């Protein structure tokens with residue numbers, strides 16, 4: 001079996017540039033995921049983010065999670081739980097404006113460290129989008145512009161911990177889904193695994209690698225590339241031992257950005273077979289996604305197509 005795609009970002013600007021871009025291209029077309037090494041974010045900063053996130057979990061989140069488990073009786077279930085995940089999370093928003101000062105329980109050091117970390121991730125996301133443009137034959141900056149809307153991209157972070165679980169066969173850490181947005185940058189625990197993606201009908205581990213950043217593509221990149229690039233199903237398995245940390249940052253379109261397949265990427269054949277992805281406002285997609293996150297993505301695209309056609313077929317007032 002082919003091995004999970006790993007990209008050494010140091011090679012992007014050296015003599016191995018072409019091979020490196022090929023690994024990224026293959027990953028975008030066939031895996032929906034790849035893992036970055038030497039991405040320019042320092043190991044010291046990542047270690048600090050990890051330590052502060054784990055401290056924060058112990059101090060502010062763990063007790064809350066235990067109480068939730070007790071109140072829902074999750075520890076004693078005998079049948080599979082299909083409407084909940086075994087995870088403890090909180091969200092940070094950075095763009096278009098930060099909400100970090102409003103999040104309770106974040107100390108000054110944690111806030112500052114996260115700010116520094118996500119600013120670096122934002123740059124990395126934009127650098128990657130340009131590498132995708134290059135691989136797609138699009139002009140530099142095309143994807144950044146496609147995501148821009150009137151106020152720039154939406155950028156946020158979901159900080160999660162997956163505590164040890166007594167019955168991992170009955171509950172998922174996070175149920176299978178594809179991500180709705182653009183590009184996702186994940187700093188995952190290097191000790192406790194659990195993240196898996198679906199490839200050719202099989203669940204494959206996303207290997208924990210120290211100081212790496214895992215990248216995956218969301219539904220919007222599938223739409224813009226008219227299916228050339230794939231948003232892939234993934235899930236997190238709960239584990240009996242160890243607490244898995246996961247810091248996922250989402251570089252997404254602005255809420256009013258209009259998303260549609262880039263015309264040069266729509267092949268004639270796709271057009272003839274009516275396999276062109278829909279055009280929509282990103283916010284409308286997110287409203288739909290909120291209720292159907294854990295269902296297949298294809299019906300979402302179909303639903304957006306249906307709406308698109310309603311809009312187009314509405315009679316235009318001529319008087």
Ligand SMILES: [Fe+2]
Pocket residue numbers: 177178179234
């Ligand atoms: Fe996800």
